[in-house]
């Protein structure tokens with residue numbers, strides 16, 4: 001049947017449906033098997049920045065981001081082949097596209113109805129911007145340290161696992177810098193806990209400025225930090241660690257009228273081809289750090305200085 005004939009055929013029924021779908025609390029979009037919008041409620045018009053009249057008879061792609069149009073068309077076609085009420089796809093996150101080109105995150109429930117003997121799909125579309133932002137914030141918060149803004153230990157481990165897999169696959173070297181403040185307890189004892197906090201916060205700020213966007217700075221313990229340096233040979237990691245060590249040593253930390261200093265002991269390590277897991281690198285970095293502490297602190301110790309690489 002020609003599109004024009006189908007459109008005419010729908011006219012009577014759709015006009016009687018309009019008061020009903022206009023009363024729905026979500027956007028409602030009715031689409032035929034050719035991906036043509038047969039009817040939308042006014043809420044859908046508001047959501048996508050069109051008048052409901054403009055959307056009617058348009059191809060559905062008008063409200064789908066360009067990148068997803070083909071995949072979405074395929075999903076709609078699949079749905080017509082096995083139609084039943086369900087979310088559009090439980091494994092996917094959908095975005096609609098507004099008239100101004102901006103995207104709106106949405107959840108989509110679909111079902112079919114028969115209009116004048118023709119099966120059409122009705123999608124109920126809900127703007128989930130708030131939920132997605134909340135979700136992203138919760139994920140971010142679960143992976144970051146509130147005081148410094150650095151990632152936490154959990155993220156450090158996850159990222160290190162990923163780096164180890166990457167190294168095993170491609171041999172691209174990644175390095176890690178670990179560091180721990182020297183005699184941090186005495187900073188707290190002498191100047192108060194707030195002074196210790198300032199040391200942690202100001203150091204984190206300084207380090208952020210030194211790193212590339214792909215580097216991953218983490219606070220993995222109270223006064224213990226780690227930086228993952230993807231695609232970085234250990235020699236470069238040593239240079240960076242030494243620069244950071246010197247900068248920390250030179251910082252004049254301030255709390256009200258008190259000025260004080262802090263130093264760190266650092267270690268650097270990178271993956272060996274024999275490393276079965278990320279854990280081997282962490283053990284070498286830990287050992288080197290303890291060796292640095294034992295050697296007098298305020299220094300950079302490398303896994304190279306260990307007598308035997310730990311497995």
Ligand SMILES: Nc1nc2c(ncn2[C@@H]2O[C@H](COP(=O)(O)OP(=O)(O)OP(=O)(O)O)[C@@H](O)[C@H]2O)c(=O)[nH]1
Nearest residue numbers: 180181182183184185186188193194196197222223
């Ligand atoms: N101000 C402040 N102190 C913290 C925080 N987290 C841990 N600390 C303190 O850091 C100190 C760590 O002490 P230790 O593990 O004995 O280590 P250290 O005094 O730095 O000595 P070395 O590591 O051997 O040089 C403890 O006193 C903790 O209370 C924090 O978030 N803020």
